[in-house]
Amino acid sequence: MDPNPLLLLALLALAVAEPPPTERAALLSFLSQTPHESRIKWNSSASTCDWVGVTCDPNRTTVTALRLPGAGLVGPIPAATLSHLPSLRILSLRSNRLSGPLPSDFSNLTLLRNVYLQDNLLSGPFPPAIPLLPRLTRLDLSANNFSGEIPFSLNNLTRLSGLFLQRNHLSGSLPSINLNSLTSFNVSYNALNGSVPRSLDRFPESSFAGNLDLCGGPLPPCAPFFPAPAPSPEASAKSSSGLSKKAIIGISVAGGVFVVLLLALLLICCVFRRRRRRRRDKPKVDLPPPPPAATGVVGETSRSGEGDDGETNRLVFVGKRGYNFDLEDLLRASAEVLGKGSVGTSYKAVLEDGTTVVVKRLKDVAASKPDFEGHVETIGRVADHVNVLPLRAYYYSKDEKLLVCDYLPAGSLSALIHGSRGSGRTPLDWENRARIAMAAGRGLAHLHSAGIVHGNLKASNVLLRDDPDSAALSDFGLSPLFSPSTVPRASAGYRAPEVTATLKTTFKSDVYSLGVLLLELLTGRAPNQAVTVGGGDEEGVVDLPRWVQSVVREEWTAEVFDAELMRYPGVEEEMVGLLQVAMSCVSTMPDSRPDAGEVVRMIENVVGRAGDDDGNAPSRGGSGAPTPPAAATP
Template identity: 85%
Template sequence: MDPNPLLLLALLALAVAEPPPSERAALLSFLSKTPHESRIQWNSSTPTCSWVGVTCDPNGTTVTALRLPGAGLVGTIPPSTLSNLPSLRILSLHSNRLSGSLPSDFSNLTLLRSLYLHNNLLSGPFPPAIPLLPHLTRLDLSGNNFSGEIPFSLNNLTRLSRLFLQHNHFSGSLPSIDLVSLTSFDVSYNALNGSVPRSLDRFPESSFTGNLDLCGSPLPPCTPFFPAPAPAPEVPTKSSSGGLSTKAIIGISVAGGLIVIILLTVLLVCCFFRCCHRRPRDKPKPDVPPPPPPPVVSGGGEPSRAAAEVDDAETNRLVFVGKRGYGFDLEDLLRASAEVLGKGSVGTSYKAVLEDGTTVVVKRLKDVSAPKPDFEAHVETIGRLDEHPNVLPLRAFYYSKDEKLLVYDYLPSGSLSALLHGSRGSGRTPLDWESRARIAMAAGKGLAHLHSAGIVNGNIKASNVILLPEPESAAISDFGLTPVFPPSTVSRASAGYRAPEVTATLKVTFKSDIYSLGVLILELLTGRAPNQAVTVGGGEDEGVVDLPRWVQSVVREEWTAEVFDAELMRYPGVEEEMVGLLQVAMACVSTMPDSRPDAAEVVRMIENVVGRTGDEDGNVPSRGGSGAPSPPPASTP
């Protein structure tokens, strides 16, 4: 039987279906104007829909998605290229090195639903074209250098369900974004100020952390750390009818005059009486000391109320611990000028400058559940810990019903988080490989010191790794505090660094510390913040995973070079050490706690990778003295 000629024509039409020449030209123009890695080869002699990263509709007549994540794209996005893809629904260009601002003609992409531009070097104000995309449901601009205010016009995106703007430089107040469809939201680690709008307070604290001047639910309330003096009582000047009557004013004046006259009369009478009855031969008797107070009964009796008040005043004082002493007391601390350094899951840290110029860090704890005797005993144990160059010692503490404070030395170099995830613009000094290796060594040595003293850290993260005056080394802080907090605090602390078993049991252990240390080392290697959403796949199939699982997925695909921070690729001859330290980190983040090495073993493994240290503060030798990396343990992926 002869085949149906209409069917043959339909099959022939499908075989030669191709997007319009304008779309093909737009893609080729984008690729030719944007430097990229060699693995992206778009051959003009092959069908457009077969190109790497390009997806067409089922009929192959128009381009609907472009996915080029981690493709080594460099430079600005050229205008009049991607904007000429009118049917584009998904655009994923994340994890490249794109810079500059977003072209204004992106507003032509009116059918765009998902836009993934995170982990690039894009800068400038919030792209004005984005609020003009009516079908947008997912927007991720995190990990860039955008600045300025977040526009209120985002409320025009009525279908938006996921909005990620973290790790940028957005400033000003947070607009009231009131979108019923919004289910995921993150503006952490920007420079926002003011209070969190009521329309956004349904999102967790981690969505707002890292904005030092942002306050209000779910963050701590917008109140100053140091209590302000009570305002003077106001004297009413008006009656409820709008003013005092003439009779009332006359009555007040007459009463005041009578009181003054009576006081003067009493004073004159007293003076006259003393003058008339004093005899010259009278001599003043020597002062007799008052009788000693009755002893406080320690057995079956009870101390008097006065003695109890003295005990309270003596107990609620600033208690100094450790070897170094400071010459100030609680009142000196309360009079100091304060500056917010950061807000975390267990409290807020302040830089306090006292009147004599002494500078300390005061951590104001919240949600402490331990009673006073237990709190004091535990904190004093931490304070008695032998000092170590890679551990920031506790200097003092204060406990009262309303306030729980910890005092530490102030180190002006800041935290690892600020240095590693700060601005990546042209004026930033990158954190080189040797510095990152030294910091990993310092964190390992500090943790090993705590574990040797029987103290579980429980809160390892980059914001708690404080840089020492020399940028090559660091000290861990905020350690050993989990026993004084309720389990709910443990469940929300150190997001991204928690071991899987801690999420289930709400108990921290030596092995869970090792997992957190491994995540910290991965953070140093990848340049990615663990509490930042990491996506795998592309477009509608993208899923959020934690940093260790993302690294495993990339290494499994044999794209190991894609794991490392792009800033590290400029240093020649360190690839072997980077891979060796990556193996150490992956041994630490094993899902099975018993498979993880202990802290002392981690230090030895790091030494085998980057060379043995010559001192006690985590400094490693400069280039040229490195040993070969040790083979990975059996449990290492």
């Protein structure tokens, strides 16, 4: 019986099926640019799907996996090669001698699920392309030479189940990686410091071993976060109150016995000396008795010097006090690292009475004590607005400069927007985003009205309360405390173009940062994540404002907005209006940007609400308030 001709045709078609020429060329380019051992032989006359280490889909029309473990690959991974395999799902190049950074164009591999690059010589910062791979489920970069901090943006990988970063040179604090899907995690034998976040303390101690400055969670508890100064007499008296009653009674009895014995000894010595003097100086004639000895205060010591020393070690409260603790209470508090920023490290401190505050340990402070105290007192006086986090106290010594603020358990806007987007998360809806935008604008306008430049405005410095209208700005006005070379400025992505050149923050650079913050609320994208636009010779990496402008220019405005916002009907007009406000704030020319108070009125006109009026917020704009521009000119 003759074979079925249709079956023969199908088999013939399957036999000649071949991935696109671009994928074949990409693989050959990768192999030709990467030195390797001779056992890898790809015959250019054979089908791509039959090459060693190459796997195609069942129809043999596209490459889905590349596995070349222990193949003697040497040197950097060439750019513009593997990134041209759009259907690649598995990449295994482990146990080779690959070096250098991971190419940034790996972000094009959006279907990539499993990446195995362990046991190589790869180096540089944590690959910025990794957080841009939305389908990634398993990532192994262990036993390489990667350095720098682990990015918080790993929270974008909502399908990630295994993360292996052990035996690198990663440093800084561990970000709060809060992924419900994560079941395997290892960052052992790096140079990480601070406390283990609560979102990761479910993993065993072996996952964090070898990081000498890491503490908390499954590791030993964190030590006090700053050294204790020399205690004052008052502090010593207070610390003794912590002894048990029996110990106090014992010490008192012993002290009493010692005093009695000492007095008895002195009395015996005095009697003995008097008798000797009488025998030695016995007069031959009667003389009048000597005049009585003068009486008065003898041996009293001035304590003015002690007072001066006490001042050095004193916690100084500013504004409305509201708290009842001192430096010794802070020294005994349990501490947890909240994060490290450009001005220093922030700790959550829980006092013995349950009071919780944030202690910011400043670094590289150049201001003298009088200048420091004067400026901090000024900051404390202006922080009387609902949208500004109040400064409660400060401490200044030669070795330590501390600021004490309220602890807001709701966290930061950055964590809310860019945290885990897995199941169980409540999305941040449009109304709450608009209210937070208004709160940030009002806080900045209040600071500017008091003559204070924020200088470091970003989503992680917008702290939330239960009421979104009460969101508060933190870390403001600290630039004058530092030298010009180390002055903290807005983080990359929030920094106005002129600040990079002049190294000086201004009211207008603050407005630029506020505009980026508004874009972050609208797009759901982190400003410090580079975005690739264009293609071919016109491909390039741009910041968030330039990316938004490029999309709007192509009349794809809807593509700008966060997908989580598209589920709310009837808010498109307000979103576009706020987008126009944001773009006016991020103009490249400072003089083209509105003032902070004007931005607030523009937002009010767009979203149609002024929030709660506490008497300190700028007035709501009326019919004469400026309207957002029709087109932005960045």
